[in-house]
Amino acid sequence: MSYLRHRVLALETPILLSLILLLVTFVAPSAGLSIENRAIVMLINVALVVGLYSFAGLSGVLTFGHMSFMGIGAYAGALVTIPVVAKGSLLPDLPGFLANAEVSLPIAILIGGGLAALFAAIISLPIARLPGLALSLAMFAVLIICYQVEANWDSLTRGRQALLGVPTNTTIWVALATAIGAMFVVFAYQQSRFGLRLRAAREDEYSAAATGVNIVRERRISLVISGALIGVVGVVYAQYLGVFTPNDFYLDLTFMTIAMLVIGGTRSLTGAVIGPMLVAVLTYTLQQGETVTGPGLQQVGLAIVMVLVLVFRPSGLTNGKELKLSTVVTRFRQGRADRNGRSSETDKAMTAVE
Amino acid sequence: MTDVIQAVVDALSLASLYALLALPVALIYGIMGLINFAQGELTMIAAYGLFLFAAVTLPLAVFMALVLVVVAALAMERVAFRPVRNSSEETLLVTSFAVSFLLQNLALIIFGSRPKSISTPSSLSQSFDVGGIFIDAVAILTVVLAVVCIGGLVLFMNRSRFGISMRAAAEDFTMARLVGIRANAVISATFAIAGALAGVAAFVLVVQSGSAFATMGLTPVIIAFVATMMGGLGSLRGALLGAAILGVITVGFDQILSEELRPARDAFVYGAVLLVLLVRPSGLIPSNRERV
C-alpha cells in the first residue's frame, strides 16, 4: 500500500498535468468546433514541446533542428495512410511497397515514430559528439537539409506542393493521448538513471564526467527518444491537418516551439506543458482583441508578452520547478497550524505552481 | 578559364556581403554571449529608413537610415537585452527571437507585406565587362564597404581606448568590470556598431534588390548565425573566415550542381557546414572563451 502510494506520488507531476489537459479536452468541444480545433493544436504543441524538452531541457543544449523529426514522422505517417487509390494519382512514382500500403493510425504512429527514431539514431552517431553550440548548429543544418530534401523529392513528397488526402484521424482524444503519452514517457525518462545522468551533465559537465557519466552516450539516447516522440507528433499533426507542405515543419515552427519551451521554463516538464498552453490562451485572447484593434495585435502582443516573461522570469514561468500537489497540500496544512511556518521545500513547490 | 575567374569574382563579392552580415553578430556574441537574431531586423529597419528618405536624396537617406538603425539598436539593447543580460544564453537567444518577431510584425502593420521600391542611382547597378569577366558595380561596392568596415573595426579595436576596453570585455567580461571598464557603455557601443554595420549591409542589399520588406532580415541573419558558428563563436576572425567559406561554397555549389539538383542547393551547402562542424567542433578559429 505504501509502496503503491509512493509510486503514485512519484508520478504526481505527470498525473496532475494530465488532469489539466483532460479538463481542457472535456470542456473545449462544448464551446464549438473552432475552440475544439484550437485545443487539438494546443495538445499537439504540448506533446511537441515535451518531446523537444526531452532533449533540449534535459541536456541543456538548445536545438534548432528537432522539427526535422516532425517532418519525417508527418511524411512517413501520411505515405502509409493515404488511401491506395488516391496515392495512385497523387504520387504515381511511389515505390511499390509504399504505393500499396494503407495502415491504421496506430501502425502509422509506430512507423513514423520508428523512422524518426532511426534517423535520430543515425545522425546522433557523429552529432552527439559535438559540444553544446556546435550541436545546436549541426541540428540546424540537419533541419535545412531535411527541408530541402522534402521540398525537392517530388516523387515521394510531391515536393513543395501540398501532400493531400491524408486521412484526418486525429480527434481531440487522439491529441490528448499523444500529449499524455509523451508526458509520461519523458517523465519516466527524466527520473530514470539515464535521465539523471543527462541532467547531471547539464548541471556540471566535468563533474558528471568525473563520476563516470558518458555524456555522448546519454545525449545519443536523448536524441533518439526525442526524435521518436517528435516523429509521433508529426504523424498525429499530419492526420489533423489532412494537407501539409514541407514549410509546416521549418523555421516558423522551430522558433515557435523553442519560444514556448523557454517561456514555460526549459528545466522542468511542467514548463514544457505550461508554455504551449499559455501561448495558446494568449493567442486566442489577443485574437479576440483584434476585433477592436485590427489585425496584427496577436503577433505583436505575443511577442511583447514573450519579452516581458523573459525579462521578469528569465528561467521561464516554472523556473525549473515541477508541479506538485502533495507539497502544496502539506504547505496548506502547515499554514493552518502555523501561519508563519516556512520551509524551503514547500516554498519550492509554491514557486512551481505559481 | 573565364568561368573560374567569374566564379571567383562572384564568390568574393558574396563572401564580402556575408562578412558584413556576420561581423555584428560575432561582435555582440563576443561581448555578451547573445546570438542576436534581431540583427536581421536592424537590417530591415535600415532598409525602410532608406525607403522613407530615398525620395529626397540618397546621401541624406543613407545618413538618416544609419541614424535610425543605430538608435534602434541602442533602444533594443536598453529595453529588451539589458534586463536579461545576466541570464542564460538560451534566454538571451529567445529574447532576441521575440524582439525579431515583434519588429517584423510591426513592420508588417506599418508597411504591409508588399515590398517597397527604393530607387538607387543607376551608376550603382551597372556592370562592367573586363575581358569577358562581368563585374557588377554593386559587387565592387560590397567588397569596398566590407574592407572599409573590417579595417575600421580592427583599427578601432586596436588603437582606440574604447576599442581596447571592448576587446578586454570580450576576453573576460567580469575581469574587465573589475578593472573599471563600464559595462553599460561597452555594451551600448557594441550595439551602436552592430546597428551601423546593419545599416551598411542594408545599403548593399537595397542596391542589389531595390526593395525593402518586412521579412528581409531573416535570411541574412541565418547566414550570419551559421557563418559565426562555423567560424568559432565569439571570434571575429573566425566569423570572417566562416562568412568567406559560406560565400565560396554557396557560389561553388551553384556552379557545379546540375540543373536538377540546383533547387536543393542549400541542402548541399548545409551538408558542407555539417562536415566542417564534425571536423572542427569548436569552429574554425575557436575563441578563447568557452561558453558551452
Next chain:
Amino acid sequence: MKARKFKYLVIGVLAVMVGALSACANDENGGGGDDGPIVVGFATAQSGAFAAYDEPAVESAKLKIDQINKAGGIDGRKIEVVESDTRTDIDGARVAADEVIEKGADFMMVTCDFDYSTPSIVEAQANGIVAMSPCAGSTKFRTDIIPPNGFSMGTGIPSEAASLAEFGDQKLKAKSAYILLDPTIDYDKQSAEAFKQTWEAQGGTIAGEDTFQQDTQSVSPQISRIRELSEQPDVIYIASYPPGGVRMIRSIRSSGIDAPILADANFDGTYWLGSVPGLSDFYHSAWASLNGDDPDPQVNKMIKELTKQHGRPDTSIGSMGGYSVIEALEDAYKEAGTTKDTDLIAALETFDKKKLTIGPTTFDDTYHITLDRPVRIMEVQNGKEKFLQMWTPENVPTLDEG
C-alpha cells in the same frame, strides 16, 4: 499566503476559461438556413504574407455585397458579412473556417492559395456550405483531389503561362526562350512547366533553364550562365514573385541583357517598378488593367469605385477575384434558390463561359477552376506600365498531375 494565492489563481484561470468558452458557445444557426440574410464568411488572411492578396479580395467582395444590398439583396435576401483571420497559417485556415461557420456563414470565401485554402474547404464541406477562393490559380481545384464544395474564381496557371508563350511567339516573334524558375512556391513550378510545354508545342526552342532562390543573396551565377550562352535567347520567362523575382529582373537588366522578359500575374501591379528604374521590354499577364485603360468598361468602373474607397489596389488579382466570387454567388443562388452546398455546387457547375467581371468563367463536374480564360497582356516600357492587348490562349496544356 502563497497557497491561497495559488488557489485564487486556479479559480481565476478556470473562471476566465469557462467565461470565454460560454461566450463562444452561443448561436448555432449554422449554414444552409434559407430565411433571413445570406451570411458570407471571409476565412482569409488579414495578417501575414497572404494578406496582400486576400485583403483586396475582401474589399472588392464587400463592394459587390454593398451593391447587391443596395439593390435589395439576392432574391430579397440581404448579405451579411462575418470574418476571421487565418494569419497565413495552415492550421489557422482551419480554425478561421470554423469561426465563420460558428458565426453562421452560409457561404465562405477562403484564402488565395490552394494549399492554405484546403483546410478551410474541408471544414466547409463538413458543414454543408460552398467555399471559394478568389484568386488561387492551381489546377488542383478538381473534384477528384479536393472536396467538391471547393472552388476557385482564379484563372488557371497554365492559361496565363500559355498566353504568354503564344504572345511571345506570335507577337514578339521569338524563337528561343530561356526559363528562370524560383522554386520557392509551387505556383511558379507549375507556371514554368506550362510555359515550357506550350513553347515546345508551338515549335520554339528552349535556350536554357535555370533555377534561383527567392531569398538568395547572389544571382550572379544565374546571370553568368545566361551571358555565357553561345546565342542569347529571344525571350526570358521568369517564374517567380516579388521581391526575389524583381531582384532577378533588376540584375538581368543591369548586366546588359535586354531580351524581352515575360512573367505571369505575380508581377502584376506597379508597386515594384521603382525597384527597376527605366525597365523596358517587360511583359506580364494581369487579370485587369488598373490604369483605367482596361478594354472592359465594367472593369474600369469597378476599379475606379475600389480606388475611391481604399486607394489604388496593388495588383488586380485579389480585386477581380473577390468581386466575382460574390457575382458567382449571386448567379448561382438565383439558380439554386438556396446556399445548401449540393444545390449551389450544381448551379455553379452549369457555368459555361459565364460572363462575370473577371471574365468568362467555366466550372464543370471535374474542374472547379476556369482553365481557359483570356488574360490581359501588360507592357512595361521606360518604367511605365500600360495595357497592350487581350490574349485568349489557343492551347492550354493540362499539367500532368494528380
